[in-house]
Amino acid sequence: MSAQPEPALLLSEEEEALRAAVRDLLTDHCDPAGVITRTESAARHDVSLWKALAGSMGLAGLLIPEELGGQGATHREAAVVLEELGRAVAPVPYLTSAVVATEALLACGADDLLGELASATTVAVLAVGLHVAPGGAVRRVRLEGGALHGELTGIADASVADVLLVPADDGGLYAVAAADAAVTGQVSLDSTRPLARVTLDGAAGRRLGDAEPAVRRALRAGAGLLAAEQLGLADWLLTETVRHLKERKQFNRQVGGFQALKHRLSRLWLEVAGLRAAARNAADALATG
Template sequence: MDARFTAEQDEIRRTVRELLLKRSGPEEVRAAIRTPAGYDPVLWEALAGQLGLPGLALPTAYGGVGCSVTELALACEESGRALAPSPLLSTAVLAAPLILALGTESQRSELLPLLASGELTAALAVPGAGLATALGLVGDNHGDWAGGGRAGGVQARQVEGVWRLYGQAAQVLDGHSADVLVVAAHTGGFARSRTLLFLVRDSRDSREGREHRNRRERSDGGLVRVRQTALDETRPQARIEMRDVEAELLGEGEGSDVTGALAAVGDTAAAVLATEAVGAADRALERTVEYVKQREQFGRAIGSFQAVKHRLADVYVQVQAARSAAYYAAWAAGTRTGAGSDAGAEARADAGSDAGSDAGAGAGEQRVGALALAQALEALRTAASEAIQLHGGIGFTWEHEAHLYFKRAAGDELLFGPVHRLRAYAADATRLFDGEVVV
């Protein structure tokens, strides 16, 4: 493994950082999260239309750039530094890889170029609060998280050859503004219950819809989107209610390994989220170091006190360790899935065959995203906590950005963790405490 970044990767980081420094400062972030869409559409147009970030890890055959997961992770690291709200995570990290892995050639050719260009955004909707379980990060995703064939969750049935969805999905990232929903639903009843993925599309113009949607919105066909009040406002979430909603089956259905594809996407998403958290932690530490050099107490800068130096040195070591783990996880995910292969069939085979059963089966596939995410979230929480403490009273107020970083750490743990469950499932999957280690 060559740990050095290429000139192209360094250029991606530099370009994204420069753009976000100009257009996504603390005040711009607060203004963006108050909009109906939850993000700045002008900034999204720059990230997607000018820089092509949603298509970084998509094959060139479908309008992507053809890079690997590493390039996408580096871009998200810069996004994490600024806490820039955007549909990049929901579109490029969660939804688009599932369409690439499981979709038919027609579905991939129709949707992926539009997602890569940013003209459309997408969101992954799973029932209840089971996103981490569905992605195979904190437990086996072969369970009943999608409803189990019983009441609850999201159910799908065919009526005169048309699929219809019934149920509710909570905590859907960017679900209120997404043009395409990838919905996990159970079908087949109790005896033949299985989880499949379905596409629910917005029939209205995408840009106007995203910019003018209300807090609670009901569209034709029984689809209700309710934007939720989230702890981390930089990650807008919605509750999706479906009552007799027409949907399109993603892929061929019977031959699709949905849980395997979700587990593969989950590992990649964890690696990307880890680098994003590292970027946020690094920025929180950077701002804290700047502040302790200026704030004076007893006639000297508080940064000159040995106790403060030790606290920040510990944070620095933790952030650097998390960065190494995150980079390795991104490299491993890119090695497993291939660097933007033009062959959609290869991506589908990868998601269906080797990703799948459980995390233990993937240990030999370098599936280390969950562990990297646990370390990065812990580093971010520590860095944000120290930022609040060392900034004194101002660190607790809405006027300061330190609390935004702390809420990002707590919010990501609620969505994709918590840390102890990420580590516990990784240990169980490798049978770490059973006397036999899977290598």
């Protein structure tokens, strides 16, 4: 039996260039004060930033094949984007639309919707909570008389979706226009990723394919690339902590020079390094199958 190739945990030159481009855009459009202000307002999502990422840079179609208008890239490039979005805590539906929903649509072969996502004219959201593990139990709505009925809770970014991808009790995954559903906000521990309750009361839906394999594929990719987003945030926190400890003084000394804080920073650095290895290994595994 042949040995498995070692995962490539270092970024290539192309991936470094992508990271620099995304970071530059976020530096100009996503300052920390603005993010905090937005979490305390009714407009949680930054539509202009999403248009710049998805439209101007074409990142919404990163995982979509070129023949459908996408970039035909891999999960490694998507992880680079998500790492920077996590670093900036960017309030955009990238993970939910450009990764999770995209993977579900790829599993179903829904080329028309994939083309709309690639062109950034549509935001799609899988109506399954991100807390559900790949292969875990998924709540489904009822299909009665060709219409969908039921309630789904904890759906991330549903408030900004144009299309909801809904699992039904007949085993199918249905595309439902968000305008045909009642979307009500719920309290979320992460204010930058709003959750919502989705209620369907006789909504029309188009069957895309079998829900089980599509949802499993989508949640697997979502779990793997969510780690990249968390890596970006953890790395930013470490960088800002070091900066603060270099600037803060106590007893006329930089507090970063205190031995106890040095030890805590060393442990934190090791934890972030371990997270970086795990996140990039997950992205590489998704990219290489």
